[in-house]
Structure formats: structure tokens, C-alpha cells
Amino acid sequence: MTTAYEEKISPEYTMSTVMEEAQRCLLCHDAPCSKACPAGTDPARFIRSVRFRNFKGAAEIVRENNSLGGVCAHVCPTERYCQAGCSRCGIDRPIDIGGIQRFVTDMERRLQMEILRPGAPNGRHVAVVGAGPAGLEAAASLRRLGYEITVFEKRERPGGYLRYGIPAYRLPDEVVDADVAAIERLGVRFRCGVTVGTDVTMESLKAEYDAVLVATGAGEGKTLPLFDGDSRVETAVAFLARVRGNKGRGESIPDHALVVGGGDVAMDAATTLKKLGVRRVTDVAYEEFCEFLASAQELEGARNAGVTIIDGYIPVAVEGKAVVFRHRHIDAELRLAADKIILAVGQKADAAGLGLAMNGNEAQSRDYRTADEKIFVAGDIAPGDKTVVWAVRKGREAARAIHSSLEERRSR
Ligand SMILES: Cc1cc2nc3c(=O)[nH]c(=O)nc-3n(C[C@H](O)[C@H](O)[C@H](O)COP(=O)(O)OP(=O)(O)OC[C@H]3O[C@@H](n4cnc5c(N)ncnc54)[C@H](O)[C@@H]3O)c2cc1C
Ligand code: SF4
Known part of the structure; x- marks a missing residue:
């Protein structure tokens, strides 16, 4: 049975309403929407196919450049892109x-x-480390070029933040399962429950495979020293991963939960708390509304769920049950007592034991290549936006970089 946490929020079209929406398309020459998709998915062409009721053709166009087209359709911040x-x-x-x-x-x-x-x-074999969207797209793109692919994933199932981060009410399990299953049917092999750097070394992967792609993302939530040792505190990514895993069942429900942060992850954590039945949820953000990081859609979703959002404050002290905040620009103080505190103040790269030279949260790389000619990077660990559709783009471009590097090596 579906829990309140899993209830979908995305509106669904029927055959007639989707045709109506597609008929609104102006059929632009040199369509700007297609240029604005980071993954190179071509909306102008798939909308044209929908207008002719050619849904198979439309699906083929979506998948041309984007093996995770189903997932992207649910989570892309479209107001920023296409x-x-x-x-x-x-x-x-x-x-x-x-x-x-x-x-x-x-x-x-x-x-x-x-x-x-x-x-x-083509007789060549590539190892991919990390089965988030970047690793999945790279694996699919390389398979489509004829490579043998083995993906190493430390969690029990592939998906990365698609399965262990983004809440199920925005991205249902069946959508992730379908996109991953199609990649599996392509012949990509998954070795889940294997942490590269601990269970398997990078050196052994380099010895066994023609190239290694690292797409390990930014899986660890950042914390603030002020809250060290406070038993009420949890990072948003740890909280969201657990709730997604247990489908919202068995969570203890505090009376007042406080979320610190103003990005999409903070909105997801706050909305999830409300969906679990927490009576009072307050989100306090460093950013003011005019510079807010969360998308308009996520902010509206949190507000509609009943979250109180306060902008422009920084946490400065913990006094008993109360967290004290100071306003960034004016002389104002805020004290909020809470039973549960979720920190959504950013994520750190997951690169321990991989031997990568790092620049903060990103691996030192150029066009997905690192100083080691056998090692490539993609996804959140590589430069560029930190979204699913960008992870798809980086995964596909890294696959091409691997292909041209192996072709260069062969012709030497
Ligand atoms: C709560 C939340 C909500 C988000 N919402 C959206 C959204 O609505 N829209 C959007 O576009 N983006 C969203 N994002 C961002 C998006 O999820 C990320 O940008 C994207 O998942 C990055 O993809 P990735 O493949 O680089 O990394 P990840 O998705 O983090 O996947 C990395 C994978 O590598 C594995 N791994 C790590 N270390 C190792 C190792 N040593 N050995 C083996 N495996 C390893 C991890 O277990 C993980 O499966 C959200 C992020 C979060 C946290
Ligand atoms: S993949 Fe995302 S950004 Fe690209 S066209 Fe589809 S919904 Fe828009």
C-alpha cells in the first residue's frame, strides 16, 4: 500500500490533454528548447512526434541522447533549462x-x-565506479559503442541519489527501476555492495580494465561545528536516504523539526517531514528570498506542504533546546526550540581511497580526463552543474572522452 510519503505530486496527462499541450508548440525553426537541454534531449522533435501520435518515435528521440529520459522527465528543473x-x-x-x-x-x-x-x-572493457546518473549514462553510452562494462556500486542497488536521495513522491521507484533495467538489458554488469578503495583497489581496476571512470558523486552531507555531538542533529542526505528506504514507515515523529538550509535538498527534507506528519516544520535559510537557491517549484511545494520558511538567518549558538540565529544584514535575533534538526548545508565529494587529486569537491580534470591516462571522471565530482540532467551530459561526454582516448592509444 502506498504511504503518504510516496504519494506522487507530478500531474499526469491523458492522451487528449497531452495532445492539447503538444498542439501549443510553435514548431520553431532551430528550436531554442532543444539547445537549452544540457543532455541534448531534443524536445522540439519529440513534441512533433507526439503531435502525430507517434509515441514510439517520441520515446526513441528522448532516448537518443539520454538513457535516463524517464527519470529526467520527473526531476529536471525545466524552468532553468529546456x-x-x-x-x-x-x-x-x-x-x-x-x-x-x-x-x-x-x-x-x-x-x-x-x-x-x-x-x-569492440573487445574493450571499461570499469565504472558509482551507479548514480553519471555512471549509468556513461555505462549505457559506452555499451552503445560496443564496450563491455562493469559498474561497481557501494550501495545494494544502482541509482545513486535517484534511489537514495530524491524523495519518492517526486521520483517514484518504478521510474528509476525502469530506466536502470533498460540499461541492464543493454548488457551492463552491476557489482553492487562493492566499495572501490576498500573492497577493490583502483590499482587492480586499472590493471584489469582498459579505462576506469569514477562517478562517485557527492554523497556525504556537510555539517556545522556548532552542532557537533548534538543527538537531535542529522544531515538531510542521511535522513532522506533512510526515509526513502523505509518508504516513510517507522520514523519517529518530533513535535517541531528545524531544517537549516535554503536549497532543493532543504526543501525536500522539510516537505518530507511534513508528509511524515510532523506538526511544525521550520526551515531557516542563509539566503534571502531574492537569492534563494531552491527552485521555485520546490519552494512552492514546501510552502504548500505547510513548511514555515524564514530567510536571511545564520545559526550562531545552541542554548539548551534552542538554536539561536542572527540575521545576515539587520540587527535581529531568532531563537527556535526544536526536537529534531536537519542540516541541509551542502554535500561533500565521495572520493576517499580513489587516489584522485581534488580541488575541493571536484576532481582535478580536463574534459573528463585526469593526470592518469586510464582514469576519467564524471557527474557531481566533475566541473559543471550538480543536477541529474548535467550528470547525464557529463556521463555521455566522459564516455566519448574514453572512446577517443582508447582510439588514440590504439593508433600510437
Ligand atoms: C535530496 C536531493 C535532491 C535532489 N533533487 C534533484 C532534482 O530534483 N533534480 C536534479 O536535477 N538534481 C537533483 N539533485 C542532484 C542530483 O541528484 C545529483 O546532481 C546527481 O545525482 C549526481 O549524479 P552522480 O552520478 O554524479 O552522483 P550520485 O547520484 O551521488 O551517485 C554516485 C554513486 O556512487 C556510489 N559510490 C560512491 N563512492 C563509491 C565507491 N568508493 N565505490 C563504489 N561506489 C561508490 C554512491 O553510492 C552512488 O550510488 C538532488 C540531490 C539530492 C541530494
Ligand atoms: S531532459 Fe530535462 S532539461 Fe532536457 S528536455 Fe527533458 S525535461 Fe527538459
């Missing part, structure tokens, strides 16, 4: 590209369309 480029923005409202892509990929899943195909075997 929909920001839509020509209808200047007329009334942009086409709901994410919604149409959701309809197409939901139909693909329900009708069990088989779209991804492996390339002719």
Missing part, C-alpha cells in the same frame, strides 16, 4: 516539456518498448 528556452515564454506560458516527456516515457514503460541497443562488440 522550458526557459521555449518561445511561448514571451506569449503566455512555456510548453510543459517535462510533462510531455513524462507522458511519453510512462507510455514507453507501460507498453514495454525496447529502445536501447548495444553496439557491435
Whole structure:
């Protein structure tokens, strides 16, 4: 039975309403929406196919450049990417590209369309470390080029933050399962429950494989020294991973929960707390609303769920049950007593034991190549935006970098 935590929030189209939405498309020449998708998914073309009721064709276009097109349709901040480029923005409202892509990929899943195909075997074998969106897309792209691929993943199942971060009410399990299963059917092998750097060394992977791609993301939540040793405190990523795993069952429900942070992760944690039944949830953000980090959609979702959001304050002290905040610009103080405190103040790279030279949270690299000609990086650990669709882009581009590097090595 679905729990309150799992109830979906994305609206669903019917066959007639999706056609209506697709008919609003102006069929622009040189469509700006297609240029604005980081992954190179081509909305102008798949919307045209929908207008002709060619849903298989539409699904093929979505998957051309994006093996995680189903997932992206649920989680992309479209207002920053494809929909920001839509020509209808200047007329009334942009086409709901994410919604149409959701309809197409939901139909693909329900009708069990088989779209991804492996390339002719080329006899080379690549290891991918990390089965988040970057590792998954890289694995699929390399398979489509004919490589043998083994993905090493420390968790029990592939998905990264898709399965252990983003809440199920925004990204249902069946959507992640379907995209991952299609990649598995391509012939990608997964070795889950294996931590590279501990269970297997990078040296052994380098010796066994033609190239190694590290896509280990930024899986650890940052903390603030002020809260060290406080038993009420948990990082947002640890909290969200647990709730996603237990589907919201068996969580203890505090009377007042405090979330510190103003990004999408903070909004997810605060909204999840409300969905679990916490009576009072207060989010306190360093940023003011005019510079807020969370997307408009996530902020609205948190507000609609009943979260109180206070902007512009920094936590400065813990006095008994109360956390004391000071305003960044004006002489004002805020004291909030809480039974549970969730810190959503950023994530750290997961690169221990991998021997990568790091620049803060990113591996030192150029065009996905590192100083070691056999090691490549992609996803949150590589430069660029930290979103799923960017992880897809980086995974695909890193796959191409590996392919050209191996071709160069062969011709030497
Ligand atoms: C709560 C939350 C909500 C988010 N919401 C959105 C959203 O709505 N839209 C959006 O676009 N983006 C969102 N993001 C960001 C997005 O999830 C990340 O940018 C994306 O997942 C990064 O992909 P990745 O593959 O680089 O890393 P990850 O998804 O972090 O995957 C890395 C994988 O590597 C594995 N790993 C780590 N170390 C090792 C090791 N040593 N050996 C083997 N495996 C290892 C990890 O277990 C993990 O599975 C959200 C992030 C969070 C935390
Ligand atoms: S993948 Fe994401 S950003 Fe790209 S077209 Fe689809 S919904 Fe838009």
C-alpha cells in the first residue's frame, strides 16, 4: 500500500490533454528548447512526434541522447533549462516539456518498448565506479559503442541519489527501476555492495580494465561545528536516504523539526517531514528570498506542504533546546526550540581511497580526463552543474572522452 510519503505530486496527462499541450508548440525553426537541454534531449522533435501520435518515435528521440529520459522527465528543473528556452515564454506560458516527456516515457514503460541497443562488440572493457546518473549514462553510452562494462556500486542497488536521495513522491521507484533495467538489458554488469578503495583497489581496476571512470558523486552531507555531538542533529542526505528506504514507515515523529538550509535538498527534507506528519516544520535559510537557491517549484511545494520558511538567518549558538540565529544584514535575533534538526548545508565529494587529486569537491580534470591516462571522471565530482540532467551530459561526454582516448592509444 502506498504511504503518504510516496504519494506522487507530478500531474499526469491523458492522451487528449497531452495532445492539447503538444498542439501549443510553435514548431520553431532551430528550436531554442532543444539547445537549452544540457543532455541534448531534443524536445522540439519529440513534441512533433507526439503531435502525430507517434509515441514510439517520441520515446526513441528522448532516448537518443539520454538513457535516463524517464527519470529526467520527473526531476529536471525545466524552468532553468529546456522550458526557459521555449518561445511561448514571451506569449503566455512555456510548453510543459517535462510533462510531455513524462507522458511519453510512462507510455514507453507501460507498453514495454525496447529502445536501447548495444553496439557491435569492440573487445574493450571499461570499469565504472558509482551507479548514480553519471555512471549509468556513461555505462549505457559506452555499451552503445560496443564496450563491455562493469559498474561497481557501494550501495545494494544502482541509482545513486535517484534511489537514495530524491524523495519518492517526486521520483517514484518504478521510474528509476525502469530506466536502470533498460540499461541492464543493454548488457551492463552491476557489482553492487562493492566499495572501490576498500573492497577493490583502483590499482587492480586499472590493471584489469582498459579505462576506469569514477562517478562517485557527492554523497556525504556537510555539517556545522556548532552542532557537533548534538543527538537531535542529522544531515538531510542521511535522513532522506533512510526515509526513502523505509518508504516513510517507522520514523519517529518530533513535535517541531528545524531544517537549516535554503536549497532543493532543504526543501525536500522539510516537505518530507511534513508528509511524515510532523506538526511544525521550520526551515531557516542563509539566503534571502531574492537569492534563494531552491527552485521555485520546490519552494512552492514546501510552502504548500505547510513548511514555515524564514530567510536571511545564520545559526550562531545552541542554548539548551534552542538554536539561536542572527540575521545576515539587520540587527535581529531568532531563537527556535526544536526536537529534531536537519542540516541541509551542502554535500561533500565521495572520493576517499580513489587516489584522485581534488580541488575541493571536484576532481582535478580536463574534459573528463585526469593526470592518469586510464582514469576519467564524471557527474557531481566533475566541473559543471550538480543536477541529474548535467550528470547525464557529463556521463555521455566522459564516455566519448574514453572512446577517443582508447582510439588514440590504439593508433600510437
Ligand atoms: C535530496 C536531493 C535532491 C535532489 N533533487 C534533484 C532534482 O530534483 N533534480 C536534479 O536535477 N538534481 C537533483 N539533485 C542532484 C542530483 O541528484 C545529483 O546532481 C546527481 O545525482 C549526481 O549524479 P552522480 O552520478 O554524479 O552522483 P550520485 O547520484 O551521488 O551517485 C554516485 C554513486 O556512487 C556510489 N559510490 C560512491 N563512492 C563509491 C565507491 N568508493 N565505490 C563504489 N561506489 C561508490 C554512491 O553510492 C552512488 O550510488 C538532488 C540531490 C539530492 C541530494
Ligand atoms: S531532459 Fe530535462 S532539461 Fe532536457 S528536455 Fe527533458 S525535461 Fe527538459
